[in-house]
Amino acid sequence: MKWHPIFKGEKLEFNRITIDPNVMGGQPCIRRLRIPESLIVRPVASGKALKEIIEDYPELEEEDKKQALEFAA
Secondary structure, eight states: OOOEEEEETTEEEEEEEEEOTTSGGGOOEETTSSOBTHHHHHHHHTTOOHHHHHHHOTTOOHHHHHHHHHHHO
16 A cells, blocks of 8 residues: 555645555654654653754654644644
8 A cells, every 4th residue: 555645625734744554553654754743742742842852853844843733633
């Protein structure tokens, strides 16, 4: 099965969140990087600053963080 970005209605809402059943058990990931969106959302929910998360995952971009948080909402 191919990976695909997440669609909401007829408009592509999350072009940086992808789901592939063969990658990370089908968890929503950031740009097919094998970084689940939950690795951004959970620390933020626990009070960790987004700046710290970017330091932990330098391959992430600002838009990646934004879409991960919006996806979780």
